[in-house]
Amino acid sequence: MNAIDTAIRAAAASITLAGITKSYDADTVVIPPMDVELKAGEFTVVLGPSGCGKSTLLQMIAGLERVSGGRILIGGREVQDLEPKHRGCAMVFQNYALYPHMTVGENMTYSLKVAGMPKAERVERVAAVAKMLGLSGYLHRKPGQLSGGQRQRVAIGRAIVREPGVLLFDEPLSNLDAQLRHDMRVELAELHRRIGATSVFVTHDQVEAMTLADRILILNKGRIEQFDTPKAIYHSPASVFVAKFIGAPPMNILPVTGDGSVLRLSDGQVVAEVSLSGSFQLGIRPEDIAMEGRVGDPAVKASLRFREDLGSHSILAADLADSVVRVATPFGADPADALHLTLIFPKSRLHLFDAATGRAIPGAFRAH
Amino acid sequence: MIENARSINIAASLILIVGIVYIIGPLYLTLSTASQSYEFMLRNGLAWYPGDQLFINIGRIFTETRIPVQMLNSLTVALSIAFFTCILSFLTAYALVYFRIRWAGVVFALILATIMLPLDIRVITTYQVASNVFSPLNAVLDATGLNDLIAAIFGARIEFEWSVLNTHFGLVAPLVAHGTGTFLFRQFFRTLPADLFKAARMDGAGPIRFMVDVLLPLSRTSFAALFVLTFLSGWTQYLWPLVAASTPDMTTAVVGLARLAPDQDGAVPDFPMIMAGAVLVSLIPLAMIAFLQRYLVQGLVLSEK
Numbered sequence: 001m002n003a004i005d006t007a008i009r010a011a012a013a014s015i016t017l018a019g020i021t022k023s024y025d026a027d028t029v030v031i032p033p034m035d036v037e038l039k040a041g042e043f044t045v046v047l048g049p050s051g052c053g054k055s056t057l058l059q060m061i062a063g064l065e066r067v068s069g070g071r072i073l074i075g076g077r078e079v080q081d082l083e084p085k086h087r088g089c090a091m092v093f094q095n096y097a098l099y100p101h102m103t104v105g106e107n108m109t110y111s112l113k114v115a116g117m118p119k120a121e122r123v124e125r126v127a128a129v130a131k132m133l134g135l136s137g138y139l140h141r142k143p144g145q146l147s148g149g150q151r152q153r154v155a156i157g158r159a160i161v162r163e164p165g166v167l168l169f170d171e172p173l174s175n176l177d178a179q180l181r182h183d184m185r186v187e188l189a190e191l192h193r194r195i196g197a198t199s200v201f202v203t204h205d206q207v208e209a210m211t212l213a214d215r216i217l218i219l220n221k222g223r224i225e226q227f228d229t230p231k232a233i234y235h236s237p238a239s240v241f242v243a244k245f246i247g248a249p250p251m252n253i254l255p256v257t258g259d260g261s262v263l264r265l266s267d268g269q270v271v272a273e274v275s276l277s278g279s280f281q282l283g284i285r286p287e288d289i290a291m292e293g294r295v296g297d298p299a300v301k302a303s304l305r306f307r308e309d310l311g312s313h314s315i316l317a318a319d320l321a322d323s324v325v326r327v328a329t330p331f332g333a334d335p336a337d338a339l340h341l342t343l344i345f346p347k348s349r350l351h352l353f354d355a356a357t358g359r360a361i362p363g364a365f366r367a368h
Numbered sequence: 369m370i371e372n373a374r375s376i377n378i379a380a381s382l383i384l385i386v387g388i389v390y391i392i393g394p395l396y397l398t399l400s401t402a403s404q405s406y407e408f409m410l411r412n413g414l415a416w417y418p419g420d421q422l423f424i425n426i427g428r429i430f431t432e433t434r435i436p437v438q439m440l441n442s443l444t445v446a447l448s449i450a451f452f453t454c455i456l457s458f459l460t461a462y463a464l465v466y467f468r469i470r471w472a473g474v475v476f477a478l479i480l481a482t483i484m485l486p487l488d489i490r491v492i493t494t495y496q497v498a499s500n501v502f503s504p505l506n507a508v509l510d511a512t513g514l515n516d517l518i519a520a521i522f523g524a525r526i527e528f529e530w531s532v533l534n535t536h537f538g539l540v541a542p543l544v545a546h547g548t549g550t551f552l553f554r555q556f557f558r559t560l561p562a563d564l565f566k567a568a569r570m571d572g573a574g575p576i577r578f579m580v581d582v583l584l585p586l587s588r589t590s591f592a593a594l595f596v597l598t599f600l601s602g603w604t605q606y607l608w609p610l611v612a613a614s615t616p617d618m619t620t621a622v623v624g625l626a627r628l629a630p631d632q633d634g635a636v637p638d639f640p641m642i643m644a645g646a647v648l649v650s651l652i653p654l655a656m657i658a659f660l661q662r663y664l665v666q667g668l669v670l671s672e673k
Binding site for chain 2: 064083095097099101114115159
């Protein structure tokens with residue numbers, strides 16, 4: 001580690017949300033009571049479709065929105081009634097929100113100036129941050145003269161220069177083009193490793209969530225669907241919503257009925273041998289579906305609708321029991337019969353969800 | 369659509385020339401008459417060609433009329449109107465855009481309604497208030513019967529009186545509150561990134577600090593544009609100074625200029641001197657436009673750089 005690495009390093013603070021709620025009036029409840037604990041130094045990504053309350057959640061932590069109920073603790077200190085500046089948080093906004101009339105240096109130093117830090121110290125701090133973000137040559141430019149990626153970097157610099165215990169990101173990459181978004185993602189991950197501040201990152205992009213997060217908090221209509229590591233969320237989604245939200249293409253979900261010995265699709269084909277009865281939703285990831293398998297595994301017949309070749313692999317879309325299933329196969333692997341596919345759903349890769357609630361039924365395929 | 373037909377070009381040019389003559393003509397007559405002597409005018413009427421008396425006529429404005437004092441009045445009044453209009457408009461727009469106010473839409477609509485009620489329409493009531501600032505209060509006291517009560521208890525009615533006629537304050541105040549400026553600033557604030565206010569709060573800057581450090585510098589061109597516009601309208605105000613200032617030493621240059629024409633019937637006005645006065649009085653707003661026209665355009669197109 002060099003000197004700059006240690007120069008900007010925050011004392012990370014844990015965040016505890018104890019029963020916080022947000023409602024504008026009796027009818028519009030944005031966030032029903034929510035309990036979450038974010039560990040100090042953890043990188044949490046809040047993921048959800050637009051309108052799920054994720055930005056509201058972030059702004060409540062920041063202090064830009066008042067909570068309607070509950071408590072927020074940052075570093076063990078109750079902060080829900082404090083002004084943003086007393087909470088030790090810094091925030092990076094989606095549209096950068098840089099001060100257009102100030103230079104890059106002034107933008108980054110503004111919060112320190114407001115806080116009354118002596119000028120010499122301020123200059124030193126900004127220089128360190130600018131060097132870290134590769135902005136040293138741009139300190140005297142105005143934001144209007146910078147590219148999108150540079151502006152976003154200034155916005156990040158403005159946030160970390162105060163060495164906050166908590167860093168909040170409100171969809172910071174969604175204004176950037178694909179290549180830049182990828183680069184910034186890598187930079188952000190690296191930055192987090194160096195600074196170590198507790199980070200909360202709001203996005204609707206699952207790739208950002210999977211690559212950046214220590215843990216992902218998936219929100220749906222203000223409720224927590226699942227809060228776990230990316231790996232756990234991918235491999236054992238807690239609900240149909242999570243299963244469909246994560247993965248590209250998303251997990252296949254098929255309605256099935258169990259008669260006590262096997263699970264059948266709506267057209268009567270047997271997909272798995274399980275001693276369960278009732279209606280369920282069966283989930284399987286496109287890459288987990290096999291085209292050939294051991295003798296004895298139940299195989300289902302499907303007819304190919306179209307294929308997409310993506311270079312590294314191909315996606316086959318096939319009609320199966322009134323639904324469309326997607327199958328990921330190695331690129332160039334042609335099924336023997338171009339139209340009629342034989343699909344095998346390996347039992348260990350199946351996910352079973354309650355048909356009514358959509359919640360996962362854990363261990364459904366293990367106890368045999 | 370761009371037409372290239374020759375006949376259209378010629379017709380358009382002719383229309384433009386007529387327009388230019390229509391505008392430049394009177395200006396030319398003003399200048400040329402201002403540079404002739406009174407005797408020349410008595411013999412020939414308005415001058416069609418310039419003479420050599422311009423500076424003598426201007427000199428007479430300084431020695432024989434109150435125009436110089438009145439120009440100072442105009443300057444004081446127009447600058448005050450411009451200054452206070454800018455401040456008031458900026459503050460009201462700030463409140464309307466950045467704070468959650470109950471009935472904000474209604475408030476804004478009422479402010480806009482003032483554009484439809486210029487001083488010229490409400491000049492009589494405004495004069496009444498200016499002649500006694502407390503007259504609305506007195507009216508309320510009378511109407512509610514409070515004054516009768518007071519009279520019954522203390523033996524005398526209360527009548528407050530404070531006239532602002534013939535004061536600079538009286539000339540300025542009724543013209544300061546005006547919806548146009550609020551509208552201009554509001555529209556400008558709406559072009560700024562919405563998260564700017566939040567970003568400043570995260571940086572620890574409160575509402576006042578945000579206003580001074582961020583909003584004020586960004587609004588520079590809007591300020592300049594509004595300042596020039598209100599200065600010009602303040603400088604050329606005629607009706608209000610005419611009724612609100614009755615002494616020659618308190619009135620403004622534009623009113624003073626009109627008073628240069630003699631009151632008696634049959635006397636021929638000293639047009640060369642009046643025209644010289646007109647030229648003199650126009651110089652200050654002209655200079656203002658010349659210096660600030662860059663901001664005028666920038667401010668009115670409503671965009672941040």
